[in-house]
Amino acid sequence: MKIMTENKVIVLTGPAGAGKTSIASYLKDRWQVPQVITHTTRAKRIGEVDGVDYYFESASSFLLNDYLESVHYSQADYGSSMEGLQKGWEQSSLACIVLDTKGAETYLKRLGSQAWVWYVTIGDVAKLEKRLVDRGDDQAAVHVRLTAPEFKRDLQLPEELEGHATVLKNDDWQETCQEVDRLIQSYRAL
């Protein structure tokens, strides 16, 4: 499939609770940046909508899609398709996607400078648990997530992304929004 060189995708990555999904929503609401919807076999959380937050799949339906990359993360499968990315780019030359750090590495390898990686983090990682609880995740799900090796891995910016990622420390939401505004404005001014 042809990749238009003027298109770009913001790859939001980082540990659970850091604020990737919140930033994706802000990008959509404030800057009309469409989010590429990915596929997952994990159970739907309260309030999540199929086709909006994810394409929720069974173990067998997950296998029917053609993925640009897919990962196993904390007891579930996740995958993103080239079709999804193209759909995003049909709406806007700047799209965004939420991926784990393995997926972000793959996007960087496959898309080069068309992948703009934003590593979302937090000053005090101990606060991540409270964010997940406040989000409404049940206690068992929070425990599974916080003890997953993938979660622990994503607490650090991987070596492969060093020098290729914009680091966003999402401690204060208003400051994060201002930083996102600055990044998008400087991109648009290019």
Ligand SMILES: Nc1nc2c(ncn2[C@@H]2O[C@H](COP(=O)(O)OP(=O)(O)O)[C@@H](O)[C@H]2O)c(=O)[nH]1
């Ligand atoms: N590589 C990859 N990661 C994905 C994809 N979709 C979601 N993720 C990542 O999977 C991880 C788990 O996502 P989720 O279950 O929504 O939990 P959350 O991180 O607690 O919001 C997160 O790091 C997401 O960024 C995908 O298609 N590919």
Ligand SMILES: Nc1ncnc2c1ncn2[C@@H]1O[C@H](COP(=O)(O)OP(=O)(O)O)[C@@H](O)[C@H]1O
């Ligand atoms: N700067 C912040 N301060 C406090 N809470 C935040 C901040 N950013 C996001 N949150 C909240 O933390 C929870 C996890 O954020 P979310 O965007 O779902 O993270 P992720 O997608 O990285 O797992 C949500 O309830 C969200 O509203």
